[in-house]
Amino acid sequence: MAKINWFPGHMAKSLNQMTGEIKNVDMLIYVLDSRAPFSCFNPKFDALSINKPILYVINKADLGDENKIKVVQQKLSSMQNSKCIVLTSTTSGANSTIEPIMKELCKAKLEKYKAKGMNAFLRAMVVGVPNSGKSTLVNNLCGQKKAITGDRAGVTRGKQWVKLKNGFELLDTPGTLWPNLDNQTIATNLALIGSIKGEILDQNELALSLVEILIKSYPNSLKERYNVDTTKTALEVLEDISIFKHFMLKGDIDYDRTCSFVLEEFKKGKLGKITLDEV
Numbered sequence: 358m359a360k361i362n363w364f365p366g367h368m369a370k371s372l373n374q375m376t377g378e379i380k381n382v383d384m385l386i387y388v389l390d391s392r393a394p395f396s397c398f399n400p401k402f403d404a405l406s407i408n409k410p411i412l413y414v415i416n417k418a419d420l421g422d423e424n425k426i427k428v429v430q431q432k433l434s435s436m437q438n439s440k441c442i443v444l445t446s447t448t449s450g451a452n453s454t455i456e457p458i459m460k461e462l463c464k465a466k467l468e469k470y471k472a473k474g475m476n477a478f479l480r481a482m483v484v485g486v487p488n489s490g491k492s493t494l495v496n497n498l499c500g501q502k503k504a505i506t507g508d509r510a511g512v513t514r515g516k517q518w519v520k521l522k523n524g525f526e527l528l529d530t531p532g533t534l535w536p537n538l539d540n541q542t543i544a545t546n547l548a549l550i551g552s553i554k555g556e557i558l559d560q561n562e563l564a565l566s567l568v569e570i571l572i573k574s575y576p577n578s579l580k581e582r583y584n585v586d587t588t589k590t591a592l593e594v595l596e597d598i599s600i601f602k603h604f605m606l607k608g609d610i611d612y613d614r615t616c617s618f619v620l621e622e623f624k625k626g627k628l629g630k631i632t633l634d635e636v
């Protein structure tokens with residue numbers, strides 16, 4: 358697969374903003390996409406977030422593999438100074454789950470303020486790769502549509518502070534984590550979950566990579582949806598999907614149409630609950 362090499366200017370800018378802003382916040386809410394939770398991490402970010410309590414949110418739980426999500430949640434919960442919850446942010450009512458955990462994570466600071474008779478807002482910064490659902494979560498938590506959302510990378514620009522009723526202020530952007538594209542497997546996963554803009558990638562190669570992952574980890578979803586033989590190669594399986602769907606072009610396989618179709622099916626969750634990362 359062609360090397361994915363993409364680092365748009367606004368991400369470099371957001372990194373600079375984030376480096377400055379992170380010093381002023383009391384905790385982080387790290388939003389991960391359940392379809393590729395580990396791919397959503399950027400190890401270079403760890404140095405910035407040192408000593409801050411972190412609430413990991415494994416978001417889009419409606420689309421990810423429940424068994425893998427459980428394993429990831431266990432791993433992240435065992436990390437020091439952090440908690441981890443599983444969420445579908447598009448369903449309302451995240452407050453009741455998240456707010457007590459935020460207070461718990463910032464307990465020491467809250468007690469310190471209380472002892473001093475201060476009634477200060479605590480600040481939480483929402484971070485995560487593009488399209489992981491940060492703005493959706495912010496809207497969910499404040500019960501209003503304050504942050505702009507969208508099903509593609511880079512919808513949120515500029516800085517947004519949102520006050521919650523529980524004494525916290527949330528900072529949406531500049532929490533956009535620059536994607537970790539050093540590793541091609543990670544880059545592919547991020548492209549498949551829509552964290553990297555689609556136009557810059559070869560969609561057919563991406564679809565082929567998806568089918569390879571599905572053959573290996575979720576053969577039944579391919580068999581059930583397209584009635585294909587998953588002992589074949591990824592290319593043969595793609596061709597069989599094309600035949601199954603009657604996606605033909607002048608009597609030949611319509612590769613472009615089949616590839617974009619399979620990618621869409623995955624994005625919409627039509628192939629079942631899938632997590633691309635090995636956990």
Ligand SMILES: Nc1nc2c(ncn2[C@@H]2O[C@H](COP(=O)(O)OP(=O)(O)O)[C@@H](O)[C@H]2O)c(=O)[nH]1
Nearest residue numbers: 417445446447488489490491492493506507508
């Ligand atoms: N299925 C599903 N979609 C979600 C969920 N959370 C967010 N989304 C969708 O993912 C897309 C990106 O969300 P957005 O909040 O703009 O992501 P951001 O770039 O991290 O701020 C939007 O189309 C949301 O509706 C979820 O829990 N489940």
Ligand SMILES: [Mg+2]
Nearest residue numbers: 491492505513
């Ligand atoms: Mg956003």
